[in-house]
Amino acid sequence: MTLRTSDALIIRAAVDADLDACAALDLSYETEYVWQVDLRDEYGAIALSFRTARLPRTLRVIQPRESNALRAALDHGDTVLVAEENQEVHGYLHLRIDQGHKVGWIPDIAVGRGWRRQRVGSRLFQRAYQLVQADHLQKIILETQTKNYPGICFCQKHGLIFCGYNDKHYGNNDIALFFGQNVRA
Numbered sequence: 001m002t003l004r005t006s007d008a009l010i011i012r013a014a015v016d017a018d019l020d021a022c023a024a025l026d027l028s029y030e031t032e033y034v035w036q037v038d039l040r041d042e043y044g045a046i047a048l049s050f051r052t053a054r055l056p057r058t059l060r061v062i063q064p065r066e067s068n069a070l071r072a073a074l075d076h077g078d079t080v081l082v083a084e085e086n087q088e089v090h091g092y093l094h095l096r097i098d099q100g101h102k103v104g105w106i107p108d109i110a111v112g113r114g115w116r117r118q119r120v121g122s123r124l125f126q127r128a129y130q131l132v133q134a135d136h137l138q139k140i141i142l143e144t145q146t147k148n149y150p151g152i153c154f155c156q157k158h159g160l161i162f163c164g165y166n167d168k169h170y171g172n173n174d175i176a177l178f179f180g181q182n183v184r185a
Contacts, residue, residue, distance in 0.1 A: 009120065011127045014080035014092060019070050021089035022082065025112035027063035031055070033149040037167075037175060050162070050177075052149075061147055063110065070094065070108075081127055083111070083120045090115040093124040097135055104132030104183070106142040109154075125158055132183050141180040145170065155179035 014022070036053040039046070066072075070092070073080050079095040091111035097104055106128060111120045125142075132140045142160055144151035160179035169176030 008085045009090070009123065010084050011081055011123055012084065014070070014074065014082045016074070018080075018082050018084075018089055018092075019074075022070055022080075022092045022110075025089070025091070025110060026114070027110045028060060028113060029063070029148070029150055030058050030060050031147065031149040032058050034059070035146040035149070035152060035177065037146065037165075050146075050165075059147065061145075079128075079131060081124055083115075083124055090118075091120045091124055093128055095128045095131060097132075097137070099135070099137075102136075102138040104128065104135070104137050104140045106140070109142065109151075121154060122158070125154075129183070133185075136185075137183055139180050140183055141178050143169070143176045143178050146175045146177055152177065152179075 032055055033052050034055060035050045038049045038051070041047075070080055073094050073096070076096075079097070081093045081095065082089050083091040089112075091109070093106060093110075094108040095104055095106055106125075109121060109124055111124075129140060140160075141163065142155055144155065146165075156179070158181075160181050162177065163180040164178040166176045166178075
């Protein structure tokens with residue numbers, strides 16, 4: 001199903017021919033902030049906190065991604081959406097449906113560097129939310145890295161609330177943060 005979000009931008013299901021265009025997107029970003037983790041084990045109690053920390057200088061991050069992750073997602077039957085304008089892919093979103101837990105899981109949402117701040121990510125997320133709603137799922141969860149402050153802000157802007165983390169989630173041992181929200185029926 002295709003969702004037309006403006007006269008030019010189209011959100012649609014990805015096909016094999018889109019994978020090279022998705023892989024070619026510049027997903028690097030710059031940030032002056034990160035979420036810093038503080039874990040203390042004192043007197044038999046574990047205290048965990050996250051706080052926004054300002055970096056001493058701007059950090060340029062190359063988005064880690066596995067070269068065949070989107071191919072594997074399509075082969076597995078997951079949904080991959082692309083945002084396309086004039087036959088040019090601007091971004092994508094990977095949505096995994098977990099019927100057993102009634103969750104729509106977004107392990108990856110990405111917008112090419114030249115198309116950020118134009119609501120491309122918001123439109124991809126809106127379409128994923130609609131798909132999760134249509135499947136009668138109860139929750140939607142999006143994951144991002146602690147150093148992806150723009151991604152954290154995106155989650156918060158869209159009403160997603162911090163709901164967990166995994167300290168060695170990514171292949172490079174970066175920490176994953178999970179943000180979620182209940183899905184309205």
